[in-house]
Amino acid sequence: MMNDQAMMNDQAMMNDQAMMNDQADHAEVHDHPTNQYFIWTAIVLAIFTALETSTYWIDFGSFATPLLLILMTIKFFVILLVFMHLKYDSKLFGAMFYIGLGLALGVYLAALCTFQFFAG
Amino acid sequence: MADTAVHESHAPTHAPGHGTLGHGTPGHGTTTGLSNNKLAMWLFLGSECLLFGGLISTYMLYRGRHAGDPAPGQVFDIPLTSVSSFVLLMSSLTMVLAVNAAKAKDDRTTKLWLTVTALLGALFVGGQVYEFTVFYKEGLGFTTSLFSSSFYSLTGFHGVHVSIGVMMLLALVAIISRDKITGDKAEAVEMIGLYWHFVDVVWVVIFTLVYLIPA
Numbered sequence: 065m066m067n068d069q070a071m072m073n074d075q076a077m078m079n080d081q082a083m084m085n086d087q088a089d090h091a092e093v094h095d096h097p098t099n100q101y102f103i104w105t106a107i108v109l110a111i112f113t114a115l116e117t118s119t120y121w122i123d124f125g126s127f128a129t130p131l132l133l134i135l136m137t138i139k140f141f142v143i144l145l146v147f148m149h150l151k152y153d154s155k156l157f158g159a160m161f162y163i164g165l166g167l168a169l170g171v172y173l174a175a176l177c178t179f180q181f182f183a184g
Numbered sequence: 185m186a187d188t189a190v191h192e193s194h195a196p197t198h199a200p201g202h203g204t205l206g207h208g209t210p211g212h213g214t215t216t217g218l219s220n221n222k223l224a225m226w227l228f229l230g231s232e233c234l235l236f237g238g239l240i241s242t243y244m245l246y247r248g249r250h251a252g253d254p255a256p257g258q259v260f261d262i263p264l265t266s267v268s269s270f271v272l273l274m275s276s277l278t279m280v281l282a283v284n285a286a287k288a289k290d291d292r293t294t295k296l297w298l299t300v301t302a303l304l305g306a307l308f309v310g311g312q313v314y315e316f317t318v319f320y321k322e323g324l325g326f327t328t329s330l331f332s333s334s335f336y337s338l339t340g341f342h343g344v345h346v347s348i349g350v351m352m353l354l355a356l357v358a359i360i361s362r363d364k365i366t367g368d369k370a371e372a373v374e375m376i377g378l379y380w381h382f383v384d385v386v387w388v389v390i391f392t393l394v395y396l397i398p399a
Contacts, residue, residue, distance in 0.1 A: 102280045106274065116396055143385045147280050147381045163230055168236070171238055
């Protein structure tokens with residue numbers, strides 16, 4: 065009786081392991097960008113960098129800072145999602161990074177508030 | 185997405201501690217079905233966000249504190265820094281090309297792109313050393329003002345990260361040449377790649393907030 069129970073437990077564990085491996089197979093087989101796609105992405109990023117740099121020579125007035133911040137954010141996420149494969153990988157990897165990023169932004173806001181509201 | 189190719193990893197590896205026990209694909213044998221190495225790298229990069237978040241915050245708060253001493257607008261050489269930024273951006277491209285070559289098991293091309301990436305990284309560090317030297321000659325020392333201290337700390341830490349990345353890239357080229365990688369080769373290249381892209385992404389933020397947005 066006990067032997068039967070042990071065999072059933074072993075069988076259940078093997079089935080679980082097989083299912084996990086099957087899931088891992090599906091996780092690893094995914095769309096992967098080609099070299100050409102990466103080259104085009106780099107060209108777009110280079111154009112954005114040229115646009116950013118142009119604000120040094122061309123006077124955009126009060127639009128300069130928002131424009132620079134928007135371009136910075138786009139470049140940041142393009143590198144993150146395409147070059148770092150976050151778009152194609154497990155969401156868990158993204159969660160690890162975004163938690164750190166969120167905390168970093170929190171640190172900046174806390175420091176800014178401290179200097180703004182509690183200084184001297 | 186139209187411009188993609190289906191890729192499957194088949195690297196034969198049985199090294200312990202790589203999340204590859206008994207199977208060829210990273211992530212087999214782990215409770216998440218994902219590579220533990222990759223998960224650890226993303227966790228590390230998340231913690232790095234905190235380091236650079238603190239340094240960038242400090243700079244943003246102190247960049248106006250330079251009474252009588254050289255100010256950001258007086259010392260920064262935007263054309264030179266723009267070229268450096270472009271160089272680092274292109275190194276990210278060569279890095280992804282190295283990762284793709286590693287996944288295609290093309291060792292020769294992988295080593296070529298890794299070496300080009302290392303050279304571009306070294307060029308960026310060279311530019312930063314030149315920039316620091318010029319600033320110092322213009323009277324902007326590390327302790328000259330709160331602006332200079334926070335500026336050198338932030339860009340210096342980033343420069344150290346790039347230098348470590350260059351060393352890792354060259355070490356990886358040497359290890360691949362001697363065929364000494366015990367685990368999945370493509371995953372090893374991808375790990376270094378993630379670190380390298382992170383260094384690039386941090387520079388994207390520094391270039392805009394420190395150099396381009398006027399104090």
